[in-house]
Amino acid sequence: ALLIGGCAGAAFIFSPGLGMPRDWDLFALAGPPLVMCAIYVLVGSPEGTRCTRACSLIVVAGLLTLLPRAVIFATPGLAIPAIENYSNLDIAKSGSTRFLLSNYLESVGDSTAAKALDSVWVSVDPNSFAMNAAVDSASRIDSASLERVFRECIRRNPLNWAAWGNLAVIQLGRRHFDSALYDLQVADGLNPYNASTTLNLSYCYYSVKDFAGAEKFLNEAIHLDSSILTTSVLMFQADLYRDSHQEDKYVTVFVQIAQRSDAPSKYVRGWIEFLLKKGEYQKAAERIRQALGVQIDTHYIGDLLQAYPELKSYLSN
Numbered sequence: 001a002l003l004i005g006g007c008a009g010a011a012f013i014f015s016p017g018l019g020m021p022r023d024w025d026l027f028a029l030a031g032p033p034l035v036m037c038a039i040y041v042l043v044g045s046p047e048g049t050r051c052t053r054a055c056s057l058i059v060v061a062g063l064l065t066l067l068p069r070a071v072i073f074a075t076p077g078l079a080i081p082a083i084e085n086y087s088n089l090d091i092a093k094s095g096s097t098r099f100l101l102s103n104y105l106e107s108v109g110d111s112t113a114a115k116a117l118d119s120v121w122v123s124v125d126p127n128s129f130a131m132n133a134a135v136d137s138a139s140r141i142d143s144a145s146l147e148r149v150f151r152e153c154i155r156r157n158p159l160n161w162a163a164w165g166n167l168a169v170i171q172l173g174r175r176h177f178d179s180a181l182y183d184l185q186v187a188d189g190l191n192p193y194n195a196s197t198t199l200n201l202s203y204c205y206y207s208v209k210d211f212a213g214a215e216k217f218l219n220e221a222i223h224l225d226s227s228i229l230t231t232s233v234l235m236f237q238a239d240l241y242r243d244s245h246q247e248d249k250y251v252t253v254f255v256q257i258a259q260r261s262d263a264p265s266k267y268v269r270g271w272i273e274f275l276l277k278k279g280e281y282q283k284a285a286e287r288i289r290q291a292l293g294v295q296i297d298t299h300y301i302g303d304l305l306q307a308y309p310e311l312k313s314y315l316s317n
Contacts, residue, residue, distance in 0.1 A: 076108075080101065083097060083101050084101070084117075087101070098117065099161075099162075099191060099193075099194070100191075100193060101117065102114045102117050103193070105117065143170050143173065143174070146166075146170060147167065147170050150163045150164075150166050150167040150170070151163075151167065154167070159190055160190075161186075161187045161188075161190035161191040161194070161197070162187070164183050164184075164186045164187035164190065165183070165184065165187040165194070165196065165197045165200065167183045168180045168181075168183035168184040168187065168197075168200060168204075169200065171183060172200065172203060172204060172207070175207070177204055177207050177208050180200075180204050181201075181204045181205075181208075184197060184200055184201045184204055185201075188201060193224060194224070195221045195222075195224040195225035195228050196221075196228070198217050198220045198221035198224060199217070199218065199221040199228055199233070201213075201217040202214045202215075202216075202217035202218040202221060202236075202240075203236070205217060206236070206239075206240055206243075209243075211240060211243060211244035212244075214240055215240060215244065218236075218237060218240065231257060231260050231262050231263060231264075234253055234256055234257045234260075235257060235264070235267075237253050238250055238253040238254055238257060241253060254267065254270065254271070255271060258270060258271030258287075259271070259287075261290070261294075263295060264295070265295040265296065268287065268291045268295040268296060269295070269296065269300070271287060272284050272287050272288060272291075272296075272304070273304075275287070276304065276307075276308050276311065281308070281310055281311055281314045282314055284311065284314070285311065285314035285315050285317070288301060288304075288315065289315075301315075
């Protein structure tokens with residue numbers, strides 16, 4: 001009777017539509033009966049065979065309850081529809097779930113399904129629609145207006161991690177690092193698997209000269225999504241290693257930047273001059289040809305030839 005009453009309470013008092021997906025662990029059908037069974041053992045203090053049977057019942061009931069869920073969420077074909085169903089029960093408060101599912105679809109190469117998923121949910125979620133519209137027009141809107149939009153999204157849904165993250169970007173731009181750090185910590189707590197949020201945390205810690213924290217979050221961001229390693233992020237990484245006096249790491253990243261096609265001129269020039277000092281004229285000549293007209297000009301090449309006459313024969317080949 002106790003178990004039946006627990007199931008009935010979970011089904012009719014705690015509505016799954018209210019509890020899932022964000023609070024399913026508190027109000028799932030399996031929880032109350034198992035808890036009540038455990039209370040029966042503890043309060044009733046049965047002894048001998050009765051206690052053993054009761055404990056065995058708890059273990060078996062728990063396995064029977066959790067095993068199907070484990071199978072479902074370990075099987076992509078079953079897990080994706082289940083996650084979509086849970087998210088649709090509470091669209092406004094399942095942003096992190098949608099993001100994780102979209103990321104998974106991208107990771108397995110199904111970008112079409114990921115974009116379709118995003119577009120459907122954005123169209124039915126007024127918070128996402130308002131925020132995305134603000135982000136799309138950010139270059140034409142002043143930061144104060146953007147801030148009002150993001151704060152309104154947070155007021156409607158405090159679990160909107162993207163709104164917290166975008167609000168932090170505004171605070172970073174204003175150099176309000178304490179406020180930015182708070183907003184980013186909230187965003188990271190709501191959705192700890194977002195590389196952009198983690199990278200912004202690294203920027204924030206670097207700005208307050210907490211280089212250890214900056215390096216930690218930068219490494220986490222790269223681990224989450226290696227595609228964030230654009231030239232600008234590599235330049236930030238180089239600055240971080242330089243300012244934290246990690247010379248070997250700084251040189252390694254400096255070389256990575258210098259070899260990229262969109263590297264700033266100072267990195268390309270530094271790499272070429274480093275190669276020439278080492279006597280590696282062939283490599284220097286190859287990089288000069290690649291960078292000519294983009295990062296360096298003929299006047300700079302003339303200066304190099306004056307300093308390193310041997311370079312001329314390599315450039316002529």
